[in-house]
Amino acid sequence: MTVIVSARDAETTIAAAMRSALRSLPSSARMIVRSDGSTDGTLRAARSVDDRRVRVLEDDEWVGIPTSLNRLLEHVSTPLVTRLDSDDISLPGRFGPQLRRIAAGIDFSFTTSLFWRAGTPIIAPQKPYAVTAESSPFFLLLANPFIQSTMVARTEAISDLGGYRIVASEDFDLFVRAATKGFALERLRVPRLIYRLSPTQITKQASWWADQKSSPLVEQAFNDLSTHALGFVPSWFEWRRAQFPLESVPSGVDADIARFRSAIAGLRRSARMPLERRLAKMAKRAAEARR
Structure with a gap:
């Protein structure tokens, strides 16, 4: 090693x-x-x-x-x-x-x-x-x-x-x-x-945040994994990279969360629950934006 x-x-x-x-x-x-x-x-x-x-x-x-x-x-x-x-x-x-x-x-x-x-x-x-x-x-x-x-x-x-x-x-x-x-x-x-x-550290620098918000290669990698794991591409890549701003919630996020939950339904409960918690936080953020 x-x-x-x-x-x-x-x-x-x-x-x-x-x-x-x-x-x-x-x-x-x-x-x-x-x-x-x-x-x-x-x-x-x-x-x-x-x-x-x-x-x-x-x-x-x-x-x-x-x-x-x-x-x-x-x-x-x-x-x-x-x-x-x-x-x-x-x-x-x-x-x-x-x-x-x-x-x-x-x-x-x-x-x-x-x-x-x-x-x-x-x-x-x-x-x-x-x-x-x-x-x-x-x-x-x-x-x-x-x-x-x-x-x-x-x-x-x-x-x-x-x-x-x-x-x-x-x-x-x-x-x-x-x-x-x-x-x-x-x-x-x-x-x-x-x-x-x-x-x-580099992840605290404004230039790093600007670069990571605009990452076509990383977005394509995300899309490829989404297609492989889910069979569809969720709408939240840029929203997540920008730390879930209320002013730019993707229009299809609720449907994507539902489809994601269906895709992970077969995982063991111990593996699925941390994912469910993340999805719940995302859904809550989207709901806040609609108020």
Whole structure:
């Protein structure tokens, strides 16, 4: 297994992130780190981690997250690959349960996380329900239940998908395409990572939100998965990406919610109920707009 780490201006956090993952890695595992155009001491901090399993790439040109990840993948020669963000902390024993699920036939294994607001003592758990391989395509049509830095995946699966595409939400785009192609994705309920929330992270930036609202490639991937999983394309892609504004509720959303409920009726109750709750929130939002 190889851990890949793409980092930008992470000199204060990257060494701790790397060491946290290395503590749980088998002796045969590897870690490859790439600085994506950092302007601080990120490379120096990464090189300070003295472990024979670590390789820090000399290539530190700024290319953006998707291309940086693809460059890292070019150096992966192990059957499994896992992600690590340069400011997150892997909890003890992180990889064991996921490796067992991969051995059982899962292609992409994730876990829940603990969310930590940097600079505060506040830690909040992600909702602790499992996402099964059977239910994951439906979850991806309502929200992204997977945190990319908890991922353990088959390298050949990511290669088969062509790696990451140059889009906002490159992780979501990859997962949607994986589900459409029939790969098995699941999330374990026990948290195995502390995910740092910071005002400087890319998903807090206005430019990222503007890009992800207009994503033709991601929308096409969503439509392909919808057709594959549901037999129709729901009307809410842009509405959901814009955080469900009251002024732009799709006209066909109520009918789409009803059809979605019919499509998931055969799932086990434990898998279906989190989906039902998301659909109920969407229906409530649509009803509020009509008042």
